[in-house]
């Protein structure tokens with residue numbers, strides 16, 4: 382199979398379909414050799430799944446938008462990351478997003494073991510990684526790809542291909558979920574737009590974050606000292622409730638959007654589980670290797686994009702360069718309005734980034750017997766469930782460490798979300814003038830330290 386033809390191959394029977402989207406995008410399809418190999422590696426993995434039939438009747442475009450004209454960049458055929466277009470039955474993936482994600486995955490993957498990852502030594506190291514990748518992900522990822530050919534790294538290339546292939550499968554599974562639900566969705570993820578104005582409306586900020594706080598709380602991400610924030614009999618809780626009633630239309634929208642998005646995430650998890658379960662029958666070692674690849678990929682992307690969003694958010698607040706969470710605490714404490722602006726960190730339609738990754742990792746690890754109970758709910762399984770030997774100890778440990786570190790590190794986001802609800806009330810009740818809201822956040826090394834105490 383010619384490398385350049387891979388997305389055409391996945392498009393299967395639709396070759397004659399020369400509709401508007403094909404005219405617009407075919408010339409900008411990615412020819413990146415590594416992405417092509419990952420797409421090729423994905424095809425046999427998908428074989429026999431419902432997704433593969435569905436893809437044969439849809440169109441998949443991995444698009445390099447660098448030379449695309451403004452009407453495409455401003456139009457319906459553009460996405461920052463991934464999108465599902467209902468009318469065209471098409472899935473779009475932005476090549477630049479894949480390259481940046483690959484750079485993050487490769488950076489976190491170099492060390493192998495979690496405790497050896499250099500970017501987890503300090504906030505400075507973690508922000509430094511974002512600083513190095515973000516200005517030119519294409520160049521950075523090309524440098525990382527060269528490391529695959531160094532002596533002693535014989536496995537590195539095939540592991541990187543597997544990791545990107547299975548991550549692509551997750552992204553595509555999510556978008557197929559939207560198509561199955563008859564939804565037209567423009568973005569897989571919510572990342573902060575450096576150009577967009579900050580959220581300034583207290584009510585919309587509270588309504589949006591109340592939804593996140595309720596979900597975080599339901600899933601056990603709570604702060605005991607902030608309990609009154611969600612207690613409707615408290616002044617803060619009552620203020621949130623009043624806003625939710627006043628802006629009931631947006632509140633209903635948020636509920637609706639979140640549900641669509643979590644269903645699409647579930648759809649992706651079901652697909653991954655089906656692929657893993659089918660693989661178990663013929664090659665259980667490879668199935669567990671792929672499980673480790675997806676856990677590593679979700680871990681790296683979740684942590685990288687959260688850190689990147691924090692950095693962009695703080696730039697928008699006027700901070701030139703963020704180096705650690707001490708800076709974050711000081712900037713947030715300057716004025717209560719900063720917590721209102723912070724609603725931008727959570728996105729409009731999606732569940733919170735870190736939470737989405739945690740729930741998918743958790744569901745897959747639970748299905749493999751690593752946990753007796755899932756955090757949320759078990760992943761739906763299509764294939765018959767086979768009795769398996771225990772998951773390899775090293776794989777199990779590395780996967781669990783990654784999920785648990787995200788569970789610990791979600792603390793900063795939880796504090797920001799709860800603080801937003803409290804700040805809204807303080808601003809409206811006039812108390813903001815009397816009280817400074819100084820919140821202590823946890824650095825990545827503190828999170829790792831807590832993880833070491835646990836495991």
Ligand SMILES: [Zn+2]
Pocket residue numbers: 555559566568569570642645
């Ligand atoms: Zn989506």
